Amino acid sequence: MTERVLVTGGAGFVGSHLVDLLLERPDTSVAVLDRLSTGGSRANVEHYERNPRFAFVRGDVNDVGAVDDLVRQADAVIHAAAESHVDRSIDAPREFLESNLLGTQTVLEACRAHGTRMLMISTDEVYGAGDPDGGLFEEDHALVPRSPYAASKAAADLLCHAYHATYGLPVTVVRGTNAFGPRQIERVVPTYTIAALEGRPIPVYGEGKQRREFLHVGDWVRAALLVLEQGEPGLVYNIGEGHELENLELARRICALAGAPESLITFVPDRPGHDFRYGISAGRLLALGWRPEIPFDEGLESTVAWYRDHLEWLRRAHDGPVVTEPRGAHA
Template structure:
């Protein structure tokens, strides 16, 4: 029997992290350790399918704590660093938390990877580029002009990855992904907020006039992109993940009403987010050259997502309960 590949996934109890764990454990030759602090955003329930699998292990710990991180990195063949504070609105309320987890936490993971000579893939975001003009597409070489504390903290982490690659030769690849959606996304994020409101017949809160545009990629495609970069990406290189459906937030809310069968009059406007980026937009030719293509059409992904939230109200109640404690 061949050696199994040992992969450490930080933030694996969160939305994207848990889908990545599903993908990786679908392969027979892989072992996965999840390191996650279980903040309001993470729950072991997202990993329930793997409890009891001898190829899966969960460790509760903080990525900004070297004592938690170093021993796990030391025994890993590859690290995917996805743990983060991830919600822009919370970063406007409490930027410090974002600097500690996203910047310091990434430095701690990088340092452990440097010492152990472990390859690492960092899950960054297209928000590091700042907002974009209509139809514009950022390449990976575009300058970073982050505008929210969240985006700035991710840019700091992303730049540290580049610096570790150049200075120490750390084998780090970076993915800068567009907005993603699907089952198990925290209910504070846009699509679950709209879906749950539409299902309950409550108002769908749309920021400003709903003109801001976002590109939505189904989470299954997003985590396949992470895995492709993990396996075939060039160390020291960043890869944009695009290929989603771009639409204005107002169109998105109306589309969800249509899908759920809720009246469009439920869509209501609420005061805009300060410094709300108009749109992002990335060129993803570099990722395409590694052989990745999106596979799940937006309508299909959205229908799956609506069905999942309709059937998992207990999950929603539990994670919202966690957010209060």
């Protein structure tokens, strides 16, 4: 029997890779609900236009009727829709609460009405600033978010906990480290990469000392799907085991892969409240049998190559300035 999965935010970066993984399975069909805001593009799923196992609905996760209709037809829901960009949340926080918190409540409510299994895509940023000395947070660590984006995700993440405790909703949560790979825009890897390939200044925040952990999106979405299928309802699973490095080192490596001079690296004023590092323990996920398969160096090389081959495609897929004028170095 075909399993029907609804992926909210499925035209975004992580969401479209989830769709790829799901549609590799011949017995799975996918519906995407996405309003195509900054991170999303119809082009991210254009390769499925003619696939009878794929359906795209342009709409908002706050549209109660549309969400209910789609959830009713699904066996499982992966809720990945969110305004996802920390810098934009600093400029316009309210929109983040509307999409990320109220939108999640709409999806939870529809799942409750239909008794549907749900996976919430949350983030390691809900823990707040990590231990500068390299310590790792486990899932029961306090949530101390420090940006409006992270606070909106933390609120939504806790609402999932409440729906499980109060209504017994079978919902699991993943809190993921930074994913990187094809089709991402505006975050640190695409920003540095596109700037390097186009010979523009590569904007590095502060002195480039902040550290970030990166996991290739292929490994990231495999982890998420495993948690949907084998995770214990009501539990949270960190997605970690990525490669941690300083932003400046990342910029240097991308320069080398893009064939760009390091003189393009330009230090820009730091982001307010910029977390030094995160750092999560993925022991619970590892116990489910997941292991990362794509080494960081290989993943970064293939990602830079993908951007080199897709600069024109990105311009078509998104508004020009989003891609061609890096806003800052963030992850």
